Amino acid sequence: MIPFVDLKAQYKLIEPEVKLAMDKVLENTNFILGQEVSLFEEEFAEFCQAKYCVGVASGTDALHLALRILNIGPGDEVITVANTFVATVLAISYVGAKPVLVDIDEKTFNMNLDLIERLITPKTKAIIPVHLYGRALDMNKILDIAKRYNLYVVEDACQGHGAWFNGKRVGSQGIIGCFSFYPGKNLGAYADGGAVVTSNQEIYEKLKMLRNYGSPKKYYHDFIGYNSRLDTMQAAVLRVKLKYLDNWNKQRWANAQIYNQKLNGIGDLILPQSSNKDGHVFHLYVIRTKQRDKLMDYLVKRNIQCGIHYPVPIYALKAYAGLGFKENDFPVTQELSKDILSLPMFPELSIDQIEEVVARIREFFS
Numbered sequence: 001m002i003p004f005v006d007l008k009a010q011y012k013l014i015e016p017e018v019k020l021a022m023d024k025v026l027e028n029t030n031f032i033l034g035q036e037v038s039l040f041e042e043e044f045a046e047f048c049q050a051k052y053c054v055g056v057a058s059g060t061d062a063l064h065l066a067l068r069i070l071n072i073g074p075g076d077e078v079i080t081v082a083n084t085f086v087a088t089v090l091a092i093s094y095v096g097a098k099p100v101l102v103d104i105d106e107k108t109f110n111m112n113l114d115l116i117e118r119l120i121t122p123k124t125k126a127i128i129p130v131h132l133y134g135r136a137l138d139m140n141k142i143l144d145i146a147k148r149y150n151l152y153v154v155e156d157a158c159q160g161h162g163a164w165f166n167g168k169r170v171g172s173q174g175i176i177g178c179f180s181f182y183p184g185k186n187l188g189a190y191a192d193g194g195a196v197v198t199s200n201q202e203i204y205e206k207l208k209m210l211r212n213y214g215s216p217k218k219y220y221h222d223f224i225g226y227n228s229r230l231d232t233m234q235a236a237v238l239r240v241k242l243k244y245l246d247n248w249n250k251q252r253w254a255n256a257q258i259y260n261q262k263l264n265g266i267g268d269l270i271l272p273q274s275s276n277k278d279g280h281v282f283h284l285y286v287i288r289t290k291q292r293d294k295l296m297d298y299l300v301k302r303n304i305q306c307g308i309h310y311p312v313p314i315y316a317l318k319a320y321a322g323l324g325f326k327e328n329d330f331p332v333t334q335e336l337s338k339d340i341l342s343l344p345m346f347p348e349l350s351i352d353q354i355e356e357v358v359a360r361i362r363e364f365f366s
């Protein structure tokens with residue numbers, strides 16, 4: 001069987017270190033906001049080239065708290081992309097703002113930046129660019145639009161840990177960057193977890209309270225906050241894993257190049273292209289084919305796990321039926337949702353495994 005993501009293969013490589021780190025937390029019993037949390041926050045901020053980091057309970061919470069801290073709420077509009085994980089849009093709904101969706105670009109499968117400006121209204125408060133599949137968006141273009149219309153940029157970097165654009169890490173260029181440490185992410189904990197990074201001191205100070213019941217000091221509450229903290233055990237795991245992240249991302253890139261080379265010219269496949277080595281950390285390796293459903297079925301029957309990211313675009317989700325989106329408004333997302341297929345992708349994926357996947361795909365098309 002070739003898994004979609006092999007968390008165990010990675011665990012086996014770092015098992016002694018992880019066990020030691022977790023044991024230390026058990027010995028200290030400082031489970032909530034223990035020292036490992038603040039140490040991880042410092043290290044992850046530095047990794048992202050941001051001044052500050054605040055650990056929270058999930059990527060969804062990171063996005064939610066980011067919009068709260070910026071005072072975005074009812075009557076406001078927030079622009080994001082039609083093809084993303086639902087959590088990006090849930091965060092907008094949580095604060096009572098209206099999600100406005102941009103169609104995607106046929107080549108990058110990411111937000112089409114040329115379509116943003118026409119969606120801006122006097123109610124627009126923020127743009128949430130999503131570095132989907134691990135591909136860094138052109139942040140210069142987005143920051144330029146945001147500056148001209150006086151909008152906040154909150155980066156959804158939940159799939160982009162470690163990707164660069166123009167010599168800068170994703171997550172550090174908007175006013176706030178949001179990360180998820182869901183186990184399958186490029187930097188994954190062993191439970192839910194998330195983080196917000198920012199270089200704005202005022203936002204940082206407030207976020208630390210917002211994730212902790214709005215409390216500057218135990219039993220004193222300045223505003224209505226949340227219980228949304230990165231737990232100490234997960235911070236300890238993440239500190240071990242962060243040291244390997246750049247290398248793991250390089251291995252993902254190398255695996256993607258091997259896939260690209262070996263899949264080139266087979267059937268009607270369209271392969272992901274990226275000329276910028278640092279700009280794509282291949283959280284997912286996504287191909288296109290008109291025979292997607294049949295190919296997926298063929299691979300799954302031969303014990304090769306694959307996925308679709310995402311089978312139902314945001315505007316077609318039951319949860320968002322009330323927003324009145326029309327699928328004709330998103331022709332590229334609509335078409336791609338029928339064509340895209342994510343193949344097994346993780347740093348430890350072996351050449352033999354890649355060759356097996358490629359052999360089965362070749363077999364399918366012959």
Ligand SMILES: *Cc1c(COP(=O)(O)O)cnc(C)c1O
Pocket residue numbers: 058059060061084085087088130132156158159179180181182192193194
């Ligand atoms: C995973 C993910 C999230 C949500 O993160 P959780 O930690 O699962 O809450 C948000 N946005 C994107 C693009 C994601 O991939």
